[in-house]
Amino acid sequence: MNLILMGAPGAGKGTQSEKISEKWGIPAISTGDILRAAIKAGTALGNTAKTYIDDGKLVPDEIVIGIIKEYLTSDACKNGFILDGFPRSIPQAEALAAMDVKIDAVLSIEVADEKIVERMSGRRVCTCGASYHVAFNPSKVEGVCDKCGAETYIRKDDAPETVIKRLETYHTQTEPLKAFYEAKGLLVTVEGQDEIADTTRLVFEALSQFSV
Ligand code: ADP
Numbered sequence: 001m002n003l004i005l006m007g008a009p010g011a012g013k014g015t016q017s018e019k020i021s022e023k024w025g026i027p028a029i030s031t032g033d034i035l036r037a038a039i040k041a042g043t044a045l046g047n048t049a050k051t052y053i054d055d056g057k058l059v060p061d062e063i064v065i066g067i068i069k070e071y072l073t074s075d076a077c078k079n080g081f082i083l084d085g086f087p088r089s090i091p092q093a094e095a096l097a098a099m100d101v102k103i104d105a106v107l108s109i110e111v112a113d114e115k116i117v118e119r120m121s122g123r124r125v126c127t128c129g130a131s132y133h134v135a136f137n138p139s140k141v142e143g144v145c146d147k148c149g150a151e152t153y154i155r156k157d158d159a160p161e162t163v164i165k166r167l168e169t170y171h172t173q174t175e176p177l178k179a180f181y182e183a184k185g186l187l188v189t190v191e192g193q194d195e196i197a198d199t200t201r202l203v204f205e206a207l208s209q210f211s212v
């Protein structure tokens, strides 16, 4: 099963891709996590990416396309994968189509902008990829990741003014991908719910029509 997860920033792509990954035993590849790891490591890639990310913009297509190519051709992806946060623009989708991988489904998690802004204000994340919300999905111990015990933190790009810009970026550059994949008969949409478990149920239902 080769799956693409779409949705606005904060729609719950990361959270749901983790659930799908556990259930189906296929890796989730998050371009956002990969870029943040590069920033943390202080690599040239990270330094370039940081200026775009902090400004709520997309990192240039060539960069993320290069990253994805490397991952998708690795052994870990041979039984399937979940792309979380890629593609995010038409040129990225075209580059993916030109790679030798078949996409089975594109799942879009729909959440209204007002809700997104509310969610992002309480988001806490961990370098291991885990994501929490102070009110809706708190870690067991405040400020400590349930999964790995590291300290959770607030993403710099979750600042309210940057969230507004990221939503704009999403609507102008990423949302057109829905029509792109709809035309290929691959698009499935799910309404993001207030409770994570409710969204997960809808996600599993929506994906049950595809062979695993
Ligand atoms: P979210 O989905 O909540 O915005 P991500 O962690 O997926 O968070 O992405 C964070 C940032 O990383 C994006 O705002 C963007 O700057 C950059 N990024 C991630 N994936 C891509 C991509 N496929 N193309 C360009 N930029 C990307």
Ligand code: ZN
Residues within 6 Å of the ligand: 126, 127, 128, 129, 130, 145, 146, 147, 148, 149, 150
């Ligand atoms: Zn962690």
